[in-house]
Amino acid sequence: MTVLSTASRPGGIGTSPVRPDGDLKVRGLFAFSSDLSAPEMLWGHTVRSPHAHARVEHVDISRARAADGVVAVLTAADVPGRNGFGLVVDDQPVLAGDVVRYIGEAVALVAAETPEAARRAAALVDVVYTELDPVGTVEEALDPRTPPLHPDGNLVRAIDIRRGDPSRHAADVVVTGSYTVGMQDQAPLGTESGLAIPREDGGVQLLVNSQWIHADRNQLAAVLDLPPAKIDVTLAGVGGAFGAREDITLHAHLCLLALASGRPVKMVYSREESFVGHVHRHPAVLRYEHGARADGTLLYVRCAIDLDGGAYASTSWAVVSNAAAFAVGPYVCDDVEITSRVVYTNNPPCGAMRGFGAVQAAIGHEAQMDRLADALGMDPVELRLRNVLEEGDLLPTGQPIRGVVPARRILEELRDLVGVPPLDPAAGLLEMPGGVGNVTHGEGIRRGVGYGIGFKAGGMPEGIRDYATARVRLLPVRDGSEVRVVAQVQTAAAEIGQGLSTVVVQIVRSELGVADVVALPVDTSLGSAGSSSASRQTYMTGGAVQAACRALREELIERAHESFGHRAGSLLEHGHEALLRDGGLYAEDALVAPLTALVGEEGLEAVRRFDHRPTTPYGVDGQGEPHLQFIFAGHRAVADVDTETGLTRLVRLDVVQDVGKAIHPVAVEGQMQGGTAQGVGLALMEEIQVERGRIRNASFTDYLIPTVLDLPPMTTTILEIPDPEAPYGVKGAGEPATISSTPAVVSALRRATGRDLFHVPVRPWDLIAELDGLDERGEQ
Amino acid sequence: MNLDLHVNGRDHHLPDVPVWESLLSVLRDRLALYGAKNACEQGECGSCSVMLDDEVVCSCLVMAGQATGRRVRTVEGLEQDRVCAQVRRSMVEKGGVQCGFCTPGFVVAGTGILAADPDADDETIREGLAGNLCRCTGYTKILEAMADARETLHEDAS
Ligand code: FES
Numbered sequence: 001m002t003v004l005s006t007a008s009r010p011g012g013i014g015t016s017p018v019r020p021d022g023d024l025k026v027r028g029l030f031a032f033s034s035d036l037s038a039p040e041m042l043w044g045h046t047v048r049s050p051h052a053h054a055r056v057e058h059v060d061i062s063r064a065r066a067a068d069g070v071v072a073v074l075t076a077a078d079v080p081g082r083n084g085f086g087l088v089v090d091d092q093p094v095l096a097g098d099v100v101r102y103i104g105e106a107v108a109l110v111a112a113e114t115p116e117a118a119r120r121a122a123a124l125v126d127v128v129y130t131e132l133d134p135v136g137t138v139e140e141a142l143d144p145r146t147p148p149l150h151p152d153g154n155l156v157r158a159i160d161i162r163r164g165d166p167s168r169h170a171a172d173v174v175v176t177g178s179y180t181v182g183m184q185d186q187a188p189l190g191t192e193s194g195l196a197i198p199r200e201d202g203g204v205q206l207l208v209n210s211q212w213i214h215a216d217r218n219q220l221a222a223v224l225d226l227p228p229a230k231i232d233v234t235l236a237g238v239g240g241a242f243g244a245r246e247d248i249t250l251h252a253h254l255c256l257l258a259l260a261s262g263r264p265v266k267m268v269y270s271r272e273e274s275f276v277g278h279v280h281r282h283p284a285v286l287r288y289e290h291g292a293r294a295d296g297t298l299l300y301v302r303c304a305i306d307l308d309g310g311a312y313a314s315t316s317w318a319v320v321s322n323a324a325a326f327a328v329g330p331y332v333c334d335d336v337e338i339t340s341r342v343v344y345t346n347n348p349p350c351g352a353m354r355g356f357g358a359v360q361a362a363i364g365h366e367a368q369m370d371r372l373a374d375a376l377g378m379d380p381v382e383l384r385l386r387n388v389l390e391e392g393d394l395l396p397t398g399q400p401i402r403g404v405v406p407a408r409r410i411l412e413e414l415r416d417l418v419g420v421p422p423l424d425p426a427a428g429l430l431e432m433p434g435g436v437g438n439v440t441h442g443e444g445i446r447r448g449v450g451y452g453i454g455f456k457a458g459g460m461p462e463g464i465r466d467y468a469t470a471r472v473r474l475l476p477v478r479d480g481s482e483v484r485v486v487a488q489v490q491t492a493a494a495e496i497g498q499g500l501s502t503v504v505v506q507i508v509r510s511e512l513g514v515a516d517v518v519a520l521p522v523d524t525s526l527g528s529a530g531s532s533s534a535s536r537q538t539y540m541t542g543g544a545v546q547a548a549c550r551a552l553r554e555e556l557i558e559r560a561h562e563s564f565g566h567r568a569g570s571l572l573e574h575g576h577e578a579l580l581r582d583g584g585l586y587a588e589d590a591l592v593a594p595l596t597a598l599v600g601e602e603g604l605e606a607v608r609r610f611d612h613r614p615t616t617p618y619g620v621d622g623q624g625e626p627h628l629q630f631i632f633a634g635h636r637a638v639a640d641v642d643t644e645t646g647l648t649r650l651v652r653l654d655v656v657q658d659v660g661k662a663i664h665p666v667a668v669e670g671q672m673q674g675g676t677a678q679g680v681g682l683a684l685m686e687e688i689q690v691e692r693g694r695i696r697n698a699s700f701t702d703y704l705i706p707t708v709l710d711l712p713p714m715t716t717t718i719l720e721i722p723d724p725e726a727p728y729g730v731k732g733a734g735e736p737a738t739i740s741s742t743p744a745v746v747s748a749l750r751r752a753t754g755r756d757l758f759h760v761p762v763r764p765w766d767l768i769a770e771l772d773g774l775d776e777r778g779e780q
Numbered sequence: 781m782n783l784d785l786h787v788n789g790r791d792h793h794l795p796d797v798p799v800w801e802s803l804l805s806v807l808r809d810r811l812a813l814y815g816a817k818n819a820c821e822q823g824e825c826g827s828c829s830v831m832l833d834d835e836v837v838c839s840c841l842v843m844a845g846q847a848t849g850r851r852v853r854t855v856e857g858l859e860q861d862r863v864c865a866q867v868r869r870s871m872v873e874k875g876g877v878q879c880g881f882c883t884p885g886f887v888v889a890g891t892g893i894l895a896a897d898p899d900a901d902d903e904t905i906r907e908g909l910a911g912n913l914c915r916c917t918g919y920t921k922i923l924e925a926m927a928d929a930r931e932t933l934h935e936d937a938s
């Protein structure tokens with residue numbers, strides 16, 4: 001057969017063309033989901049539960065209904081279909097029926113002529129509650145005396161992974177530790193927002209920010225009791241996601257209001273509402289025991305992880321599995337015992353956030369490796385290198401790591417980084433923790449250098465049949481007297497800022513040699529692309545686009561044979577390389593046919609679905625091949641601590657990540673830098689404070705995320721060790737840097753202070769020697 | 781109250797605006813100028829940045845009434861501004877834009893910094909952007925874009 005090669009091309013894969021949406025975004029003209037409007041549009045508002053756990057005795061909407069400008073008020077009784085949603089189990093009511101399970105749970109909806117009228121009317125909905133005892137902790141949830149919050153009990157899922165037998169070892173050194181991780185918020189800058197427009201056929205169009213519009217539509221179909229064909233979900237501009245938009249939030253509410261009122265309805269959450277309106281990263285308790293030989297060889301690991309899933313399941317089912325599978329980190333260990341559980345409580349629901357369970361696990365395993373190195377008197381990087389995963393090694397699930405494992409390279413790159421400046425006692429205030437706060441003149445400042453490495457799986461695990469769909473068209477366009485061929489690419493993959501809409505264009509350019517490529521709007525008119533999560537879209541949707549392009553290439557060659565007969569045939573004979581470039585099909589250097597002739601008046605299109613190789617569910621003892629591919633990153637952090645005030649300052653942060661193949665190197669760096677910043681936030685400042693189920697810091701005044709002043713100069717090193725099974729060898733790039741950044745920063749603080757640091761985010765008082773013992777929850 | 785505003789070179793007369801309404805709400809919900817964003821509405825994120833005369837302000841913290849008699853310029857109104865045009869180009873070219881929600885705010889703030897001091901050094905730029913949150917980029921590429929804008933504006937001027 002003829003081999004069509006994929007050459008490097010301007011704006012193709014491996015280059016960094018500017019984003020197609022960049023110009024609109026810098027001019028303020030890009031339409032985010034909060035920037036939409038329609039004639040006759042109403043504004044929606046949500047009535048939420050003030051109680052963590054209560055029976056809903058009565059909802060009286062009469063006062064709200066009578067208020068000025070109010071058009072619709074809805075309660076659970078108005079949900080036409082199934083009053084439940086959820087990505088794995090539909091256990092969360094769209095509007096609470098007889099019971100509320102967390103503070104902020106939606107109970108009723110209002111649509112009114114202005115946002116203010118909707119807000120005021122919402123306050124007039126009278127709900128009578130009888131408070132019930134809230135379940136606040138994992139222990140309480142699992143106590144047999146606690147009444148279950150859901151029919152199947154309070155345990156959402158437990159995973160046990162067993163390999164070998166830890167008890168067969170008499171280790172020279174044993175290190176135990178119990179680590180706690182706070183609840184982190186994705187804090188995308190765009191809050192939840194959208195616009196629902198009733199259709200004439202009784203259906204509805206929803207324009208919304210989302211990570212997965214087909215999952216949205218499927219859930220909406222059940223809730224609205226409409227066939228999916230009557231629901232059109234269109235991706236509106238997404239102001240960041242990071243996991244917060246995998247679940248539906250206001251989607252069903254908007255559609256219900258639009259269908260009830262017969263008018264378009266818009267909703268925009270405030271920042272405060274956003275904090276209660278979407279799921280968070282699971283807070284975790286991780287208990288570890290590592291046993292090693294005196295030379296540093298890891299003999300066994302025992303690990304127990306407890307996650308608080310909050311009131312509803314969301315993606316807890318999968319997060320707990322990730323935490324278990326990656327609990328040991330990228331190290332070889334044949335004797336492991338891992339238990340990971342996630343439970344229902346009356347706390348805010350938790351679900352997906354970048355790094356998805358592996359973030360919590362890495363905080364534990366990297367703390368253990370640091371402390372083990374100390375106990376052994378070894379260099380922490382050397383200890384990691386001694387135990388690092390290599391090709392052919394088995395993971396705790398028994399799954400082999402195929403191909404070159406980048407972990408050693410990452411550690412070596414980090415170890416060989418130069419440029420830790422010595423602490424300068426004469427440094428200016430700006431270069432000290434606390435900055436111009438003038439809290440120190442350098443006396444108590446200590447500098448530490450720390451390392452962290454982490455990994456997770458890219459793609460959907462555990463035998464899930466995951467796929468993506470793409471349509472690619474070649475079309476003739478008339479440009480004056482000239483005719484040239486342009487391409488369109490359509491997918492349902494959510495562009496959430498990561499740059500997927502650039503990636504699909506690059507792939508088409510490379511595959512078809514057409515410079516002029518447009519990515520069409522993202523909606524549910526085409527098959528699913530799956531979720532923009534799990535670092536999977538470049539692999540999956542990229543794979544679908546590649547497949548569609550290759551189908552078109554075959555068709556072009558076919559047509560060349562048919563239309564250009566013997567000449568084309570002889571040029572395209574076996575082994576000869578054919579190439580699409582410069583608007584033509586070439587064999588070697590000879591033009592076989594111009595693209596315009598091959599594409600014809602009608603144009604040409606192909607739709608392809610891409611499936612990855614199957615994975616397996618967990619078998620007995622958590623054994624199997626549940627994961628598709630493995631993605632790694634590591635960090636070195638340099639941090640200063642004022643040991644008198646507990647204030648910190650990052651001096652440097654360096655990240656090394658393997659992405660298989662960097663389709664768009666600048667975007668990959670952007671993922672590494674942005675992911676690193678979120679990890680820094682978790683290490684130093686980001687924790688949702690929950691008190692008896694209530695979020696106490698639901699604002700950017702009280703929940704701090706890193707500013708430009710919190711981040712030090714950063715270098716990024718991209719490794720390209722291809723995954724032989726993936727399109728172009730790509731590996732997911734979105735998440736790994738978030739996994740290793742937190743442990744590296746904490747490690748640097750550990751080095752600076754000599755303190756063990758059992759809680760993340762690290763708080764000032766954890767770093768002050770005089771406050772020893774205060775609020776420390778770990779075992780020494 | 782009746783509100784007279786001068787926005788992006790045009791006069792607007794708006795009847796019946798509640799006194800407590802922020803400049804941000806008026807821009808977005810009454811004038812359909814969606815360039816200024818609303819990530820916090822508490823003065824913490826800078827996504828709502830606009831120019832009031834020549835000063836960069838968070839429009840969520842300015843009561844609409846306070847803007848009467850002053851020149852309001854949103855990112856849309858800086859379309860023709862030479863400094864802003866370069867900041868925009870550099871932001872796109874250097875990868876300073878991901879989801880883009882923070883972007884108009886950074887563009888306005890960055891324009892303000894370089895308009896006030898074309899030689900602003902890296903540290904001045906960093907501090908000048910400290911009131912703008914970005915959750916996607918980790919800021920590195922935004923800083924690179926700002927440095928690039930400064931250099932390019934210099935080259936163009938010389
Ligand atoms: S919206 Fe004005 S500062 Fe955040």
Ligand code: FES
Nearest residue numbers: 879882914915916
């Ligand atoms: S690019 Fe998304 S918040 Fe800055």
